[in-house]
Amino acid sequence: MVSRPRGPLKEKRLSTRQIKIIVEKYLDGYVAYPLGVKGVVVGEGDTYEEALADVESAIKFHIESFRDNVLEVESPEHMTIDHLIIDMDGVLWRGAQVIPGAPEFIRFLRQRGIGFVLATNNSTRTAAQYQDRLAGFGIEVAPHEIVTSALATAGYLATQAEPGTPVYVIGGDGLRQALTEKGFVLDSQQARYVVVGMDLELTFDKLRRATLLIRAGAGFVGSNPDKTFPSEEGMIPGAGATLAALEAATGVSPVIVGKPEPIMFQQALKRLGATAATTAMIGDRLETDILGGQRAGLKTILVLSGVTKASDLAASDLKPDWVFQDVDELRRKWMWA
Numbered sequence: 001m002v003s004r005p006r007g008p009l010k011e012k013r014l015s016t017r018q019i020k021i022i023v024e025k026y027l028d029g030y031v032a033y034p035l036g037v038k039g040v041v042v043g044e045g046d047t048y049e050e051a052l053a054d055v056e057s058a059i060k061f062h063i064e065s066f067r068d069n070v071l072e073v074e075s076p077e078h079m080t081i082d083h084l085i086i087d088m089d090g091v092l093w094r095g096a097q098v099i100p101g102a103p104e105f106i107r108f109l110r111q112r113g114i115g116f117v118l119a120t121n122n123s124t125r126t127a128a129q130y131q132d133r134l135a136g137f138g139i140e141v142a143p144h145e146i147v148t149s150a151l152a153t154a155g156y157l158a159t160q161a162e163p164g165t166p167v168y169v170i171g172g173d174g175l176r177q178a179l180t181e182k183g184f185v186l187d188s189q190q191a192r193y194v195v196v197g198m199d200l201e202l203t204f205d206k207l208r209r210a211t212l213l214i215r216a217g218a219g220f221v222g223s224n225p226d227k228t229f230p231s232e233e234g235m236i237p238g239a240g241a242t243l244a245a246l247e248a249a250t251g252v253s254p255v256i257v258g259k260p261e262p263i264m265f266q267q268a269l270k271r272l273g274a275t276a277a278t279t280a281m282i283g284d285r286l287e288t289d290i291l292g293g294q295r296a297g298l299k300t301i302l303v304l305s306g307v308t309k310a311s312d313l314a315a316s317d318l319k320p321d322w323v324f325q326d327v328d329e330l331r332r333k334w335m336w337a
């Protein structure tokens, strides 16, 4: 609060809207709320210039305090976030469109030295294919900064079985390639594990083969539990739908690797060299990103740029630690820390 000697003046408070206008004028668009400058006191009868000078001083004071306290204005936990696990679809892009501000967000993280991995439940593509897709959106990342559920599944299986172990795969190139790169052998007859992801060429024959293998004792692993997958025409069956069919036919529940189960989160943390306590998950889905992040002991950040609307959040029992419209808003607030 800033005060100057004056006569006895009745105090009044600027409205949030008035402050916002002034802050936008002086601070290049950064709104008042994150700076905590609601309710700056000015004297009644002040000229507009005097009011501006007061508000400007108050804002400068709050910025200094904000910097000193590293975002304590909003929440003290923000101080401890030095790694991020970032969902991609609905966070960095939506459909064929980049989310505005996503490239700047990734550059901001690099400038800040905040380590991150991009993590997707989609097992159909390889890390290199995601790298290309991101480059098309102006987002430059290295393959080692991308974890897909296919890579995580192969990583998990490598902790369970020796290289050379035969596996039967229902899934796309991303899953097949990840498994063969870990030394597993694709074999529909002798397989000791049935590994299931989303398969755009799913047939009854594949379901039959997988059912017979699982009933004969093969391990049953699913890359991700998503029952549906968004397409241009609407929702179509995802990996979870195939897993449900096989579960019904065998009575066996699969080990699930992707979000919200902990395995992919654990692998992402290992890759980051990070602990859960100093890492946050950013995603657009409550039931995978936020639930999974919470189960893994991470802080969680929901962005409303994907499938979850504010009304969905209000109706859900799942409460993320922070909510932003998109990663651009997160960056603008975070940059004051």
Ligand SMILES: [Mg+2]
Pocket: 087, 088, 089, 090, 091, 283, 284, 285, 306
């Ligand atoms: Mg998403």
